[in-house]
Each structure stands twice: as structure tokens, then as C-alpha cells.
Amino acid sequence: MSENLKTIRELSDELGVSKQAVWQKIKRDSSINLRQFTSKKGNTVYINVDGQKAIKSMFLDKMSTENRQREDKVDDNKKEHVDGPGEVDFLRDLVLELQSEKKELHKLLDQQQRLALQDKKLLEEYKTEIKDLKALTTQSSIDKQASVNKQSDVEETNHQDTSKSKKWWRFGK
Structure with missing residues (x-):
């Protein structure tokens, strides 16, 4: 396999996003032609260098706009704290x-x-x-x-004593 090709998982690990996020970006963005940048071997999809660059640029653009929005929020919060x-x-x-x-x-x-x-x-x-x-x-x-x-035990001994005495009495008669 060529060293220039990467799987969806490798690309997602490199960008720090999930595999599903990369797939959704590919499917939603009409500027990327899926067949033009990908090849499939078995169940694995490989992306060539041009596709990797396009996907990376989409994620980097998204990340840079999120960073700008965060910075704007921080600036707004700083302005609010100077009220008096x-x-x-x-x-x-x-x-x-x-x-x-x-x-x-x-x-x-x-x-x-x-x-x-x-x-x-x-x-x-x-x-x-x-x-x-x-x-x-x-x-x-x-x-x-x-x-x-x-x-x-006491009853037994009494019973034995009485039975012995009866027997003895009989012998004496």
C-alpha cells in the first residue's frame, strides 16, 4: 500500500476528532468528491494526499472560527467587568x-x-x-x-429399683 494513503481512523487520530466526524464532514461538504479522493480495499477506505489536505483544511477552518468566537466571548466578558x-x-x-x-x-x-x-x-x-x-x-x-x-435418669433408676423389688418379691414367694 502506498505511504501517501491514510485510513479514516488514522486521519481522525491525527486531527484529534472522531472517525464519525470525519465521515460526516466528507458526506456533508459538497466540495469534496468522495470517489475522487478515496479508494476502498475490502472494508477499509483509504484517502489520498489531496483528500487529506481538503479534510484537514475543513477541520482547521472550523477550529480557527471556534477559537475566534471564544476570544470574542472573553473580550466581551472583560468589557462587562469594568462597570464600576x-x-x-x-x-x-x-x-x-x-x-x-x-x-x-x-x-x-x-x-x-x-x-x-x-x-x-x-x-x-x-x-x-x-x-x-x-x-x-x-x-x-x-x-x-x-x-x-x-x-x-432419676425416673429410670426409680423404675429399675421398683421393678427389681417386684422381681425379688416374686422369688421370695
Whole structure:
């Protein structure tokens, strides 16, 4: 492939714009004849040197007009700021108002952080209480089970004793 040909992607990277922007510029501008400056190999479109120059000039013209418009806006803003002492007073008042609002927001933020900390402490206390209650309930259930086991053991031994005595009594008859 010739070194003079570039793809749409290479040209867009060089100009710092998207590939779609280059395509739209080619399609919209009637001064560029698409077939005259491009060749297609497979799915890739290549642009020759003349087409590259034409596309670059279109983008550079657009960028230079945008820069001029920005400079004009900056000049207009500078002219507006030279109005006089009335505007300075207004801006001072505005700054003071913003500072007071900022102080209020800091107070609210501090309050919110304190409340969040209190909530966290309460949650920790509740968690420990729940753990203690669970431990008590498990301990009480273990104690109940042990007492039930003891009772059943006592009943069993009583039953065995009574059954032995009956059997012994029968032998004696």
C-alpha cells in the first residue's frame, strides 16, 4: 500500500476528532468528491494526499472560527467587568452570602457526622445485647435439657429399683 494513503481512523487520530466526524464532514461538504479522493480495499477506505489536505483544511477552518468566537466571548466578558463600584459592592455581598451559606453547610455536615457516629455506637450496643441474649437463651436451653435428662435418669433408676423389688418379691414367694 502506498505511504501517501491514510485510513479514516488514522486521519481522525491525527486531527484529534472522531472517525464519525470525519465521515460526516466528507458526506456533508459538497466540495469534496468522495470517489475522487478515496479508494476502498475490502472494508477499509483509504484517502489520498489531496483528500487529506481538503479534510484537514475543513477541520482547521472550523477550529480557527471556534477559537475566534471564544476570544470574542472573553473580550466581551472583560468589557462587562469594568462597570464600576456598584458591581464591586454587589460581588462583595455575593461572596459574603456564599461564605455564610458555606458555614451553614459545614455545621449541617458536622451534625450529620455526629448523628451517624451515635447511630453506629447504638448499633454496636444492640449487637452486643443480642449476642448476650442469644448466649443466655442457649445456656437456658442447655440447662433445661440437662434437668430433663436428670429427671429422666432419676425416673429410670426409680423404675429399675421398683421393678427389681417386684422381681425379688416374686422369688421370695
